[in-house]
Amino acid sequence: MDIPVIGVEDWLNVHEMDATWDIAQSTISSLTMGELRALDGQEGASFYEMLDAQKMNYGWIEGSPEFKDEVAKLYDRKVEHWNILQTNGCTGANLNALMAVVRPGDHVIAEWPTYAPLYEIPRTLGAEVEYWQIHEELGWMPDIDELRELVRPNTRLICINNASNPVGAVLDAKMLEQIAEIADSVGAYVLCDEVYLPLENTEGFKSMTDVYDRAIVTNSVSKTYSVPAARCGWVIADDEVSDAIRTYRDYTMICGGVFNDALATYVLRHRDKILDRNREIVFGNREIAQSWIDSQPRVSWVAPKGVSTSFIRLDIPEDDEAFCLRLLEERGVLLVPGSRFELPCGARLGYCAQPDVLKKGLDLLGEALAEFDR
Numbered sequence: 001m002d003i004p005v006i007g008v009e010d011w012l013n014v015h016e017m018d019a020t021w022d023i024a025q026s027t028i029s030s031l032t033m034g035e036l037r038a039l040d041g042q043e044g045a046s047f048y049e050m051l052d053a054q055k056m057n058y059g060w061i062e063g064s065p066e067f068k069d070e071v072a073k074l075y076d077r078k079v080e081h082w083n084i085l086q087t088n089g090c091t092g093a094n095l096n097a098l099m100a101v102v103r104p105g106d107h108v109i110a111e112w113p114t115y116a117p118l119y120e121i122p123r124t125l126g127a128e129v130e131y132w133q134i135h136e137e138l139g140w141m142p143d144i145d146e147l148r149e150l151v152r153p154n155t156r157l158i159c160i161n162n163a164s165n166p167v168g169a170v171l172d173a174k175m176l177e178q179i180a181e182i183a184d185s186v187g188a189y190v191l192c193d194e195v196y197l198p199l200e201n202t203e204g205f206k207s208m209t210d211v212y213d214r215a216i217v218t219n220s221v222s223k224t225y226s227v228p229a230a231r232c233g234w235v236i237a238d239d240e241v242s243d244a245i246r247t248y249r250d251y252t253m254i255c256g257g258v259f260n261d262a263l264a265t266y267v268l269r270h271r272d273k274i275l276d277r278n279r280e281i282v283f284g285n286r287e288i289a290q291s292w293i294d295s296q297p298r299v300s301w302v303a304p305k306g307v308s309t310s311f312i313r314l315d316i317p318e319d320d321e322a323f324c325l326r327l328l329e330e331r332g333v334l335l336v337p338g339s340r341f342e343l344p345c346g347a348r349l350g351y352c353a354q355p356d357v358l359k360k361g362l363d364l365l366g367e368a369l370a371e372f373d374r
Contacts, residue, residue: 001124002124003120003121003124004116004120006115006116006117006120007116007339007340007341007342008115008116008166008336008340008341008348010340011336011337011340012024012025012336015325015328015334016334018328018332018334019328019332019333019334020332020333021331021332021333021334021357021360021361021364022334022350022353022357022361023333023334023335023349023350023351023353023357023358023361023362023365024334024335024336024348024349024350025350025352025353026165026166026196026223026308026309026348026350026352027222027223027226027228027308027350027352028223028224028226028278028281028282028308028352029226029278029281029352029353029354030226030227030228030229031226031227031274036227036263036266036267039266039270039273039274040266040270046266047262047263047266050066050262050265050266051258051259051262054258054262055258056258056259057258058254058255058257058258059255059256059257059258059261060086060255060261061249061254061255062084062085062086062246062249062255063084063085063086063234063256063261064261064262064265065081066265067086067232067261067264067265067268068081068084068086070265070268070269070271071084071234071236071268072084073268074207074219074268075207075209075210075236076206076207076210077209077210079209079236082239082242083236083237083238083239083242084234084235084236085234085235085236085242085245085246085249086232086233086234086255086256086261086264087218087220087232087233087234087235087249087253087256088231088232088233088252088253088256089220089222089228089231089232089233090193090195090218090219090220090222090223090233091117091233092233092252092253093218093219093220093233093234093235094117094118094121094191094193094218094235095117095121095252096235096245096248096249096252096253097191097216097218097235097237097241097245098117098121098122098125098157098191099121099125099248100237100241100244100245100247100248101156101157101189101191101216101241101244102121102122102125102126102127102156102157103125103126103127103156104125104126104127105126105127105128106122106126106127106128106154106156106157107127107128107130107152107154107155107156108122108123108127108128108129108130108155108156108157108158108159109129109130109131109132109147109150109151109155109157109158109159110122110129110130110131110132110158110159111131111132111134111142111159111160111161111164112131112132112133112134112342113133113134113341113342113343114134114160114161114164114165114166114341115161115165115193116341118159118160118161118191118193119131119159122157122159127156127157130150132146132147132150132158132160133146134164134167134169136302136313139169139302140164140167140168140169140302140311141169141171141175142171144175144178144179144182147178147179147182148182151182151183151185151186151188152186153186154186155183155186155188156188156189157188157189157190157191158179158182158183158188158189158190158191159190159191159193160179160190160191160192160193160208161192161193161196162176162192162193162194162196162208163196163197163198163304163305163307163309164196164309165195165196165309165341165348166309166310166311166336166338166341166343166348167302167304167309167310167311167343168196168302168303168304168305168307168308168309168310168311169302169304169305170198170201170205170305170306170307172204172205173204173205173206173211176192176206176208176211176212177211179208179212180208180211180212180215183212183214184212184214187214188214189214189215189216189241190208190212190214190215190216191215191216191217191218192207192208192209192215192216192217192218193218193219194207194208194217194218194219195218195219195220195222195223195224195233196223196224196307196308196309197223197224197307198305198306198307199224199275199278199279199282199283199306199307200279200283200305200306201305201306209236213238214238215236215237216235216236216237216241217235217236217237218233218234218235219233219234220232220233220234221233221264221267221268223308224275224278224307224308225267225268225271225274225275225278226274226277226278227263227264227267229263230260230263230264230267231256231260232256232260232261232263232264278308278352279306281352281354281355282306282307282308282351282352283306284355285351285352285353285355285358286303286304286306286351288351288355288358288359288362289301289310289349289351289358289362290303292362292366293312295366296366296369297315297373298314298315298316298369298372299312299313299314299315299369300312300313300315301313301349304351308350308351308352309348309350309352310348310349310350310351311338311341311343311346311347311348311349312346312347312349313345313346314338314345314346314347314369315345316345316369316372317372318372319339319344320337320338320339320344320345320346320347321337321339321340323337323368324336324337324347326368327364327365327368330368331364331365331367331368332364333361333364333365333368334361335347335348335349335365336348336350
């Protein structure tokens, strides 16, 4: 299999452990085990009671009934357990879903630029991939008329990321309905990576599975729910796609594991407390970041819509990757160069770290940028 590296993952794999001030990530400040225990008001007794009753075998291969119950509560429509399959994070959900749907010679349309697996995996599987481009001048939104022009009678799949990594743009319910209408006109599936849940204006947000009967949605507890350590995600699809994914899961993962299943179930059961905590972090940090950006002549952004990832435009006379590497080496600050997302002259700013980390990281970034004006 000839597949390119994922630019952002390659960068983080090499550099994230060298950072003192990590403002590159897209997980909302990961919860400690102590914070997780505090969620039930019993120092985690309900979690350990659930875990202590389990044998450390393979467990529920597709995810426990309790896990599937909690996942189903996230959607407006009734989602049957049969159509919820546990995966190794959202990464595993996307991989298995794409392998189940995409065939050599298929026509696939992918939102671009965004998280690379959504277009690189279909291409590696032999599909012809065309890009549905997002536009900075439209607030990093795509143009629905351009999707109408791209779709063909043989379009098999449309891939979108809502909210978008790295720019933090959100496709609202009206846009999703239009995408569904276009996909339905040719019988195409829509795969929607929904790992970044918007934390504001939620009344205008819908899951693709609540909009379209040929939707395939992927998600996990890693980003919005702050527990990437669980490595637990899920994919929801119709019967045909779910059955195909079952076969691929046997090759790629077998099961999520008893401990991970229990932890993810516990996290989703207490999601309201986690989301309250995370709204405070994200909204407060966005104000910090906006105030800093307003003071910086070389930085701008389209403010993200209450999600944990964002993109800052850098007006600097230096390659963004070289600048980010120097920033790390000289000041210990980690960003992801925009070129790693095919968005040169910028960087992914993970403004979802703890506020003290964000403030210090931005102060040091400001010092580095000021050097260009001396």
